[in-house]
Amino acid sequence: MPEHESLTDREAEALDAHWRALNYLTACQLYLRANPLLREPLRPEHIKPRLLGHWGTCPGLSLVYTHLNRLVSRRGQRALGVWGPGHGAAAVLSGAWLEGSYEELRPEVSRDEPGMERLFAEFSQPGGVPSHTSPSVPGSIQEGGELGYALAHAYGAAFDRPDLLVCAVVGDGEAETGPLATSWHANKFLDPVHDGAVLPVLHLNGYKIANPTVLSRLPEDELGSLMRGYGYDPLFVTARPDTPPLEAHRALAGAFDAAADRIGAIQRAARSGDADTTGGRPRWPMVVLRTPKGWSGPRELDGEPVEDTWRSHQVPLPGVRDDPERLRQLERWLRSYRPDELFDQDGRPRPEVLACVPEGDLRLGAVPEANGGRLLRELPLPPLESYAVPVERPGAGAHEPTRVLGELLKGLLEATAERRDFRLFGPDETDSNHLSAVYGASDRGWQAELLGTDTHLGRHGRVLEVLSEHLCQGWLEGYVLTGRNGLFASYEAFANLVASMASQHVKWVHSAREVAWRRPIAALNYLLTSHAWRQDHNGFSHQDPGFIDHVLSKSPDVVRVQLPPDTNTLLCVADHALRARDTVNVVVAGKHPCFDWLDLEQARTHCARGLGVWEWAGTERGDAGPDVVLACAGDVPTHETLAAASLLREWLPQLAVRVVNVVDMARLMSPTEHPHGLDDAEFDTVFTRDRPVIFAYHGYPWLVHRLTYSRAVHGQLAVRGYRESGSTTTPFDMVVRNGMDRYHLVMDVVDRTPGLGARAAGVWQRAADMRERHRRYVVEHGTDMPEVTDWRWPGR
């Protein structure tokens, strides 16, 4: 156990006073609704009727809070705490209340007796403050419910903040999760020159809900080997139930000082240019902090041990309202912190308790990065005119949408080269997703070994690639939550890997909007490409458009889904997404050559509307309205729909066809369900109230039904989309298998449009024959027939 010689007894006692105050405030949050200073003996009516909260993790969290305070105060080191054991919100709230950052944000939770009572009473109560860290907790950037992301968030927060120290407390329960287990490797992506430092504190609390934790039951040398294998230099601090707290304070102060010294040395070496930039990687420090679960709480209950076991996980003494003996036990426990020494007559913390607390924005509850919107700046997005592709007439040319987007992102990376507030994240798919243009402006960041054959890998890159969607997502969350901007580009199917993380981020943003002092943050942006329809060489496992459905189930004030049909529309929706605030944007676009339908001006108008009639593709005459509506959303469905419209123009020239393209899926919803929703009158103007609508949709067809079931035309709606039929096969075979090919759409039109007359049966058969011909060609040749559509739109 390292020992810090310079910590005097007085300093140690002041630290202990701060820690005791946090423990007192925390325990009281679980139990009390009155009598906060224990001016009188506890009575049942002082106790909350429902006891809810998690005590077990709190004393350890509080210990870190105390010592991080000390580190910040002594060194003037700006620090952000990431509280992985987010069930311990009471500890973090206690810290913020004690240091005064909480009352600055919410004056009603004042640093005196009434404020203390309010702090206690509203914790974990209906209409009050949730029991997990949430946006209402000052200094916290993560929802503490779903575990696994503390370290990824910490690294995301540290990127491009060279002066920041991010201290991430990782619970030993959380450490068992997959996302956390791979997050340790994030040190291979942290640039000591441009990024801040991450100090992980692995908190060996010993137990989860009802089981011991894996890491706490390893021999210390094995755990040390694991941490060194992850690339860290571990410092061990161990407290047992019988360890005198002052000894623990000395040990932890010493470890934090040693860690800070090493971090400083690493950063000075890297930033002075002395460091070896091609070979060795710095070995960043980390702390393994072992403390008893529920330390300083009740030792036992009814003869069973509580402290240092899983029994202290939640409320360690239940039933105190009804059992006078238990109530006395609670009172003894609370008084063991000697509240009279900690708070004055009015309930204000005494000066010695606050000796370790830093000032102003250095306080952990006031650090601006924890309320990232305070630091967010408008992105210098380059003008789309520089990237837009020329479109003489619809379908005359073709581009790879993501490749052109890559140029825009390159421009953005160039424009932010100095500011460093935009990053691109991906699971080793930037090349595969045709975004490689970005390497013209930034390397891929990489701190591990470099070889002569490597290309576009460098120490200072802002494109981060690691084969972990969880890390990509966690980094991006940490980055935007602390006031920056970014984009996560992924294969569409594998966005589902982070479905749960996306939900939690949506919940965060939704809740943060209700917290007055939280400032808007940049949107979390997904580009989903290499999508279901074009997984020619990967097949079935790579086909899953369900992330759209998942996201559209979540808070409508936050979620946005855009399906740009071509290159210029992709530029427009990307530009919009990168400027957005407090949203989660899902943009789905292909990487393969795609016909250009709209020029930049048309694309802007179309994307601003979110959906619209493409008159040039239809065959309506006059004001009679269409006989049939062909609707589409997504690049491949748009292609097939326009091909079908083209065939119908030739084969059934008298038929009035309307072509509608949808970019913004939420436009299909009612305005009561989503802020982008169209009202019924507008909707009916576009889709009609009673004509057949054949809707070719990028994803699972039932999504369109669920978005439109209340519309007048819904009974006339037939949706084609991905129906879980796929394999390693050709692009056209994919649309055929799922009934979304142009011929099938034509057959749908014939089937569903009344009064087409005798000619229609022939058209149906012709489409069926061509479909079958194509199918046979694929089986025989292993490729699709060459595309023959020549898009003869009349006189534009």
Add this chain to the structure above:
Amino acid sequence: MPEHESLTDREAEALDAHWRALNYLTACQLYLRANPLLREPLRPEHIKPRLLGHWGTCPGLSLVYTHLNRLVSRRGQRALGVWGPGHGAAAVLSGAWLEGSYEELRPEVSRDEPGMERLFAEFSQPGGVPSHTSPSVPGSIQEGGELGYALAHAYGAAFDRPDLLVCAVVGDGEAETGPLATSWHANKFLDPVHDGAVLPVLHLNGYKIANPTVLSRLPEDELGSLMRGYGYDPLFVTARPDTPPLEAHRALAGAFDAAADRIGAIQRAARSGDADTTGGRPRWPMVVLRTPKGWSGPRELDGEPVEDTWRSHQVPLPGVRDDPERLRQLERWLRSYRPDELFDQDGRPRPEVLACVPEGDLRLGAVPEANGGRLLRELPLPPLESYAVPVERPGAGAHEPTRVLGELLKGLLEATAERRDFRLFGPDETDSNHLSAVYGASDRGWQAELLGTDTHLGRHGRVLEVLSEHLCQGWLEGYVLTGRNGLFASYEAFANLVASMASQHVKWVHSAREVAWRRPIAALNYLLTSHAWRQDHNGFSHQDPGFIDHVLSKSPDVVRVQLPPDTNTLLCVADHALRARDTVNVVVAGKHPCFDWLDLEQARTHCARGLGVWEWAGTERGDAGPDVVLACAGDVPTHETLAAASLLREWLPQLAVRVVNVVDMARLMSPTEHPHGLDDAEFDTVFTRDRPVIFAYHGYPWLVHRLTYSRAVHGQLAVRGYRESGSTTTPFDMVVRNGMDRYHLVMDVVDRTPGLGARAAGVWQRAADMRERHRRYVVEHGTDMPEVTDWRWPGR
């Protein structure tokens, strides 16, 4: 590099011949559709028009295949290969073809020239064999598309198979994923007495798609430290581009022999009873195998290095059909394996090539565990009568459904104590989910340190708990894929963590049904509890019923969702799920006290129907049909619905109310969409065609709309459910917030039922007042008002 002295030159050469044969067959699968033995110089028409596949990982996979063969042959050790780099299906197919296991399953892919040509031609082609490992690959138990699960699958396969060695090849790309990173810790759960062994082979291929891999760029001592920290004893085998293959064979044979020796020693010690069962954990061996990516393939192309770089990831020589020089380069490459030495005139492998290949079911493509249905036995499920709760009349009593289910699971664990073919998996939630009865039949399995204070932790337990949903899911998948049975019990919200894994498993099962030789496997069963409505102390982050939506988007031949409304129905659906084959069953049930509605016999009938009218709860008279239908699915919605029906009985006694309860969500679908779907006539009989239907549903309300949009009554349907409104609050406040409380349902009935007359307005107001009164009570008291419903059903 360890060296195995006993490997003679002749043995090494025979191994090399096998390896070369695999490489030849693999490369040809990517390129050729004719001329499989290169009888004539390659011409463009011999080449496939679309070149698809992944060469880079294959030579390393093949090397392991060769040496695993040797291990099995020499020792008679039954082994299962888990091929993590699943993009390398061509290598595994080559192995199965060469050893003859493939032709036994598919005689048309015979071990001769025509069969070889077929092997090549159908690989990665439309209508052929997918390019990733899939159910069509003999000897494989995992879909190779989504990476991260190889090691979890391997451990799942090894549990309760004491004689099996599972060799898991982990790609260094896959190793970056979160699920894989935590899977290494599975050795803390592997019982050396009752379980088989897992031999992980970390294959350092060096590159992913376009980036180096993290682990391949660590110093060897750091990587060794990581593996030792994970609890393994690593053996390093390294081959560089210039390493003579025979040297690599000697090294790998030596490492495999050393590993097998150590595994044998560990198992003998544990099984003889000599091992220390309280202290030290065995240190299982693992192999770090470094080979150049695309080893033995083209060294360079157009002056750029290909072998040993990311450029060999997919097809290393593109454009061979159009470029004569490239075509010659391909031919030189293929001939470098000296096919004449490997295959005879007829294309049959020569005997020396097969020297290392084991016989019969020991062949890697024929091992029964890889086609788990071959080994699956009917579970000895105890009779439900022993567990069912008595129900004198509906609502007279209440039980915690999962607690009673825990008794059934205990009975099943007892009945399988000898067979050991059933396991329970959970993320440290077995206690929390009220399933603790199972500890009466089995400990929780645990191989790390044991303390005197531990309870129900032991070396041989079949309840496995680790705070990683990915591990739980991966273990269960591996367990059922190899012919066993199991259940994964989780908090409902966090099932979303494994949404993507669930999709992939559904895809596997769906595809396996189309492979004639695959035998049905046991269902993959989820029990989702601690659900959205009862997260009183956790709040918003723990509320997400979206897993149901996710699952119901997938192949309807596989997915099943059951929402039992009470204890006896939970027993029935659990019993059914545990007997099911080739399905994925999601059962959602609460853990809190829940009124008992149906006795066992009624529950059986109701669950067999999947939905039904609860006449006793309604107020219909005669055959006139109802004025309004109250439908419900899920325990909390059922409770609120019955409470609403009870209020209506009192407040609007003339109103004919029908109560419908839905257990099997797929019953709402059309039979064309799901095999459990009701046809329209049946559906209309239950729900009517034209009466208002107020549907209280457990999850997101739009799911019910998407399942029923084509029904006649749909325009009359109002669905209440979870609408993303939650916090740390009381149970009743939760239903109020989301508009699903009994009072709101009554108000809905009044709003939507025509012709109710003057009295209705008063009823509406009364419900609104009671709702408001309850709301105020919650805010003032922090708890719900006591439940007052006394369920006075008439004369039952």
